[in-house]
Amino acid sequence: MNDSAHAPPARRILMIDDDAKLCRLMHDYLRAEGIDLESVHDAAAGIARARAAEHSLVVLDVMLPDLSGLEVLRSIRLHGAVPVLMLTARGDEVDRIVGLELGADDYLAKPFNPRELVARIRAILRRTATGSSGPPAELLIIGDVELDSGARVVRRGGQPIELTSVEFDLAVVLLRAAGRVVPREELFKAVLGRRLMPDDRSIDMHVSNLRKKLGHMVGPLERIKTIRGVGYLYARASGPAA
Numbered sequence: 001m002n003d004s005a006h007a008p009p010a011r012r013i014l015m016i017d018d019d020a021k022l023c024r025l026m027h028d029y030l031r032a033e034g035i036d037l038e039s040v041h042d043a044a045a046g047i048a049r050a051r052a053a054e055h056s057l058v059v060l061d062v063m064l065p066d067l068s069g070l071e072v073l074r075s076i077r078l079h080g081a082v083p084v085l086m087l088t089a090r091g092d093e094v095d096r097i098v099g100l101e102l103g104a105d106d107y108l109a110k111p112f113n114p115r116e117l118v119a120r121i122r123a124i125l126r127r128t129a130t131g132s133s134g135p136p137a138e139l140l141i142i143g144d145v146e147l148d149s150g151a152r153v154v155r156r157g158g159q160p161i162e163l164t165s166v167e168f169d170l171a172v173v174l175l176r177a178a179g180r181v182v183p184r185e186e187l188f189k190a191v192l193g194r195r196l197m198p199d200d201r202s203i204d205m206h207v208s209n210l211r212k213k214l215g216h217m218v219g220p221l222e223r224i225k226t227i228r229g230v231g232y233l234y235a236r237a238s239g240p241a242a
Helices: 020-031 043-051 069-079 093-101 114-128 165-176 184-192 202-214
Strands: 012-016 036-040 057-061 084-089 106-110 139-142 145-148 153-156 159-161 181-183 224-227 231-234
Touching (some): 012 020, 012 043, 020 036, 057 069, 057 114, 084 093, 093 106, 093 202, 139 165, 145 165, 165 184, 165 231, 202 224
Parallel strands (some): 012 036, 084 106
Antiparallel strands (some): 153 159, 224 231
């Protein structure tokens, strides 16, 4: 296990993968980026460390020897909203879809270039960093939904809605653009920090999850409407839903 008690929490990640060689390689790559990596090689240890809430990101392999990584992800989501980057087998679309449905923030297929994993990690850390430079905090109220970007809180009808970090950032983009179509390419760049790639449906799964949590309808309107071949439109309702 690679660990450092002195690393700043915002630059400390957990990798749950039984490939010890890969973990050592990623430790070296991330150390060059000023990021500390703690690695564990089985599901039970991974769940325990993820629940300790000492990391700003979890990198999780779906193929673990003692328990499916999807079950690990399910357990992590029951206890918190730490961002999770899932490692899947190349071509295994089912694992990716289920992982995104369970609340994974992003995925990367194995085998991969370590530099690509570092780039994905950096994108998530930039997006979720507290106190990072960016647009000032704002309060968005669209229909029955209120979003406080400073506190990273979303309420529907006055009740808080628990969102993952990527779902929250997706809500910010859609609510800011309420009443106009946001292209999928724009959502990929703004929310996931990367370009849209062919056959990558991750944003669509995140939109689906957000719909479920906020409710499919706002009054007589579809809350988040799919504009086929283009992107998504968040309804600009005139008042709270009934």
